[in-house]
Amino acid sequence: MPRATVLLSLAFALGYGGCTHPSDLPYPKDAIHLTIVGTNDVHGWIDGKTVRHPDGTTFRVGGGAVLSGYLDVLRAQNPGGVILLDAGDLFQGTLLSNLSEGEPVIAAYNEMGYDAVAVGNHEFDYGPIGPVSVALNPNDDPFGALAVRCKQAKFPFLGRNIYDKTTGKRPPFLHDDGVAIIERKGVKVGVVGLITPSTPTVTNPVNVRSLRFGDLAPEAISGAADARAKGAEIVVLAIHAGGRCTKLNESYGPQSCDISGEIFKLLEAIPEKTFDVVIGGHVHSAIANVVRGTPVIESYAYGRDFGLVDLYVTKDGHHPVYSRMEGPVPICERVLQGTNTCDERSEKPGAPLEQATFHGQPVVMSAAVEALVAPFRERVAEVKARKLGVMVPIPLTREYRGEATLGDALTDTLRDMEKADVAILNSGGLRTDLPAGELTYGALYEVLPFDNTLATIQATGAQLAQLVAAGYGPNHGVMQVSGVKVKAERCGNDIVGVEITHSDGRALDPRAMYKVVTSDFLALGGDGLGEPMKSIPPERVDLGQTRPLNLREAMAEYLKSRGGSLVGHVDGRVIIESLSPEKCAARARIQADAKN
Numbered sequence: 001m002p003r004a005t006v007l008l009s010l011a012f013a014l015g016y017g018g019c020t021h022p023s024d025l026p027y028p029k030d031a032i033h034l035t036i037v038g039t040n041d042v043h044g045w046i047d048g049k050t051v052r053h054p055d056g057t058t059f060r061v062g063g064g065a066v067l068s069g070y071l072d073v074l075r076a077q078n079p080g081g082v083i084l085l086d087a088g089d090l091f092q093g094t095l096l097s098n099l100s101e102g103e104p105v106i107a108a109y110n111e112m113g114y115d116a117v118a119v120g121n122h123e124f125d126y127g128p129i130g131p132v133s134v135a136l137n138p139n140d141d142p143f144g145a146l147a148v149r150c151k152q153a154k155f156p157f158l159g160r161n162i163y164d165k166t167t168g169k170r171p172p173f174l175h176d177d178g179v180a181i182i183e184r185k186g187v188k189v190g191v192v193g194l195i196t197p198s199t200p201t202v203t204n205p206v207n208v209r210s211l212r213f214g215d216l217a218p219e220a221i222s223g224a225a226d227a228r229a230k231g232a233e234i235v236v237l238a239i240h241a242g243g244r245c246t247k248l249n250e251s252y253g254p255q256s257c258d259i260s261g262e263i264f265k266l267l268e269a270i271p272e273k274t275f276d277v278v279i280g281g282h283v284h285s286a287i288a289n290v291v292r293g294t295p296v297i298e299s300y301a302y303g304r305d306f307g308l309v310d311l312y313v314t315k316d317g318h319h320p321v322y323s324r325m326e327g328p329v330p331i332c333e334r335v336l337q338g339t340n341t342c343d344e345r346s347e348k349p350g351a352p353l354e355q356a357t358f359h360g361q362p363v364v365m366s367a368a369v370e371a372l373v374a375p376f377r378e379r380v381a382e383v384k385a386r387k388l389g390v391m392v393p394i395p396l397t398r399e400y401r402g403e404a405t406l407g408d409a410l411t412d413t414l415r416d417m418e419k420a421d422v423a424i425l426n427s428g429g430l431r432t433d434l435p436a437g438e439l440t441y442g443a444l445y446e447v448l449p450f451d452n453t454l455a456t457i458q459a460t461g462a463q464l465a466q467l468v469a470a471g472y473g474p475n476h477g478v479m480q481v482s483g484v485k486v487k488a489e490r491c492g493n494d495i496v497g498v499e500i501t502h503s504d505g506r507a508l509d510p511r512a513m514y515k516v517v518t519s520d521f522l523a524l525g526g527d528g529l530g531e532p533m534k535s536i537p538p539e540r541v542d543l544g545q546t547r548p549l550n551l552r553e554a555m556a557e558y559l560k561s562r563g564g565s566l567v568g569h570v571d572g573r574v575i576i577e578s579l580s581p582e583k584c585a586a587r588a589r590i591q592a593d594a595k596n
C-alpha cells in the first residue's frame with residue numbers, strides 16, 4: 001500500500017490547563033480522531049505511591065488506578081478512538097510486582113485495556129517460573145515467568161527484533177512477528193514493537209543467552225512494511241529504547257535533544273515518516289518532540305507520567321493530516337493547586353492540594369484496578385513483616401560522605417558471609433536507614449531495593465588499592481568498606497591523597513591476591529570504578545549471575561541462618577580529614593611540581 005503523501009502538519013498544545021479545543025484546530029472537520037496513549041518503564045509501580053502532603057492528606061501518585069482516571073476522560077472525549085500502548089519494562093522494581101513475577105501488573109494492564117506492549121529488557125529478569133530468577137539448569141526455561149505473563153495478558157507482547165539463535169525464529173512466547181493490527185473507528189493501526197539490542201547487558205545475560213537481538217533500523221523498516229502489508233493505514237512504533245530532550249515541545253535538534261540517543265539514531269537511519277507515531281522508553285527520560293516529521297513521546301518512568309498523540313486522519317484513505325502531542329502528563333490523584341502536578345519539587349511546593357482534573361474533567365481513580373491490586377498489596381505487607389531473627393540494637397544510619405554505621409554493618413556481613421578479604425558497597429546503593437529492633441525482611445528490602453547480583457573479584461593488592469581509591473572520586477558518595485582502612489584528605493568537594501591499608505594499618509601487599517565481594521553494579525564499573533576494573537582480567541571477575549540468589553536475598557538468608565545481632569560502630573575505618581584552604585593550595589602546588 002502506498003505511503004500517505006498528504007503533508008503532515010504538526011502543532012502542539014502542551015499547556016495542560018489550557019488545552020486547545022479540537023474544534024479550533026486546522027484539520028478537516030470530518031477527520032477521524034485517534035488518541036494514541038503511551039506509557040513506558042512502569043517497573044512494577046502499578047500501585048503507585050501513597051504520599052503525604054504537609055497538610056496531612058494522603059493521596060496517590062502514579063499507578064494504574066489513577067492512570068485509569070485519565071484514560072476514562074480521554075475515552076469519554078474520544079469514544080472508540082483511544083489506543084493504549086506501552087514501550088516496555090513493565091516489571092522489576094517493586095516487591096508488589098516481583099513477588100508474583102509481574103502478575104498484578106498484567107492484571108491491571110488487562111483491566112485498563114492496553115492494546116499492545118513492547119518487550120523491555122527487564123521483562124527477562126524473572127527468568128524461570130518460581131523464586132529463582134536465573135536459568136541455572138539445562139531443564140530451566142529462562143522465559144518461563146515471562147511466558148506466563150504473555151499468556152495472562154489480553155494484549156500482545158511485541159518483540160520484532162527478538163530471535164531464537166538456534167531456530168532463527170522469534171520465540172514462541174511472544175506475539176508472532178512483533179506487529180499487531182488494531183482497528184479503531186474503521187482505521188487499521190499497526191503497532192511494531194522493538195527492543196534495544198543492548199538487552200544482554202541490561203538484564204541477566206544468562207537468561208537471554210539463547211536469544212539474538214536484531215539491529216533496530218532494518219527491523220523497523222520491515223516491521224512497518226509488514227504492518228502496511230497487513231492493511232495498516234497508520235503505523236505506530238513502540239520501542240524499548242530511548243533518548244532525552246531537555247526542551248520538550250520544540251523542534252528537534254541538538255538544541256533541544258541529546259541526538260546521540262538510540263531512538264534518534266534509529267529515526268535518522270530510516271526513511272522519514274516510516275512511522276506516524278513513536279513511543280520510546282528505557283532511559284527514564286522525556287521526549288515530546290517531532291523528529292523528522294514523526295511525533296515521538298517518552299514519559300519518564302515508574303508509572304508517574306504518560307504521553308499522548310492525537311492523530312487526525314482523513315475519512316477517505318485514512319491519511320494522517322494533523323497531530324498534536326501532550327506529555328509527559330503527571331499521573332496524580334490530587335494536584336498542587338493551580339498546577340497539573342503533585343510533584344513537590346515542581347513550581348509550587350507546599351501549595352494546597354486540589355482534585356486532579358484532566359481536559360477539564362475530574363480524574364477519578366478506578367475501583368476495579370484497586371480491587372485487582374489489593375490482594376497483592378496484602379501479600380507484600382505480609383512478606384515485609386517477616387522477621388529474620390536478627391536484632392538491630394541501635395539504628396544503623398547512612399552517611400554519603402564518610403563512614404556509616406549501616407555501611408560498616410552491611411559490608412562486615414557481606415565479608416563474613418562470603419569469607420572474603422574485603423567487601424565494598426557504594427553509599428548510593430543504600431537507600432534508607434535501618435531502624436532499631438527486630439530486623440524484618442521489609443526493612444532490609446528498603447535498604448537494598450535494587451536486585452543487584454553478588455559479585456566477586458580477585459584483585460591484587462595494587463588493584464584493590466586502585467579500586468577502593470576510585471570509590472572516593474567526585475560526583476558520588478564514598479565507598480563503604482570492610483577489611484581495609486581508608487585514609488584521605490578533603491579539599492572542598494574533592495577527596496585527595498587516598499591511602500588504602502589493611503584494617504590494622506599494615507600496608508597491602510601489591511602482589512598478593514585479595515578476594516573482594518561487592519555488587520555487580522560496582523564490579524561493572526559503577527560509581528567511578530570503570531577505569532580500575534579495566535586492569536582486572538575478566539576471568540578474575542564473577543558477576544554472580546549464575547547464583548540462585550541476588551545480593552539482598554543471599555544476605556537475608558545468611559542473616560536468618562546466623563541470627564544474633566546486626567551492629568555497626570563507626571570505628572575509624574574511613575578517615576577523611578578536611579584540609580584548610582592553605583594546606584589544599586600547598587598540596588596542589590606539590591602535585592603540580594611532581595607532574596613537571
Ligand SMILES: [Zn+2]
Pocket residue numbers: 089120121122240281282283
Ligand atoms: Zn529498560
